[in-house]
Amino acid sequence: MVRGKLSGLMICALVLVAVGARGYAAETTVKASAPIKGEGRFYKIGDNQLVFMGYFQGNIEVEGQRGDLQGAGMVCPGLMEVDRTTRTQQGEGRCIIATSGGDALYAGWACSGKPGEGCGGLFTITGGTGKFSKASGLSLFWMRSTVAEVVTTIPDKDVTAAFTGQA
16 A cells, blocks of 8 residues: 555635524625645556545635634545546545534535646535524535545555645
8 A cells, every 4th residue: 555645725615595693594605715635545446547535624714704614624525536548537525614613514515627737516515503504505616636646557456645735
């Protein structure tokens, strides 16, 4: 097995509809990014194809705003398939965003792109707890990581990898 370091970045603008302290729905647009790190395992699924199963995590940085999401912890398990012949990748997963106040947001993500260039797609808020129990939202997002660059040749067995970056 081989261990390596990788990097990434995720950027998204979310429109959140959440129940406020008095029970009124409020719509808020949030532009956020998160430096990420993670780890997982590559598996060979074809002659020039790999699947990465793992997670990334980081703390959210909200642009121009303070509030519950600033500094919130995020962990996102997922899968990323890499086709080395066509130089394409596609992935999907879930995210749990935990605020310092103890509330959480739940989300899903799906993306496609090219290894080394990034993976873009949809980031969907699916619910939460506490203040965010009725949260929903949809956004385009972009994730850049070097997760696909860890393996320069396709191994016969699996490869373990760790990475850092921005989400």
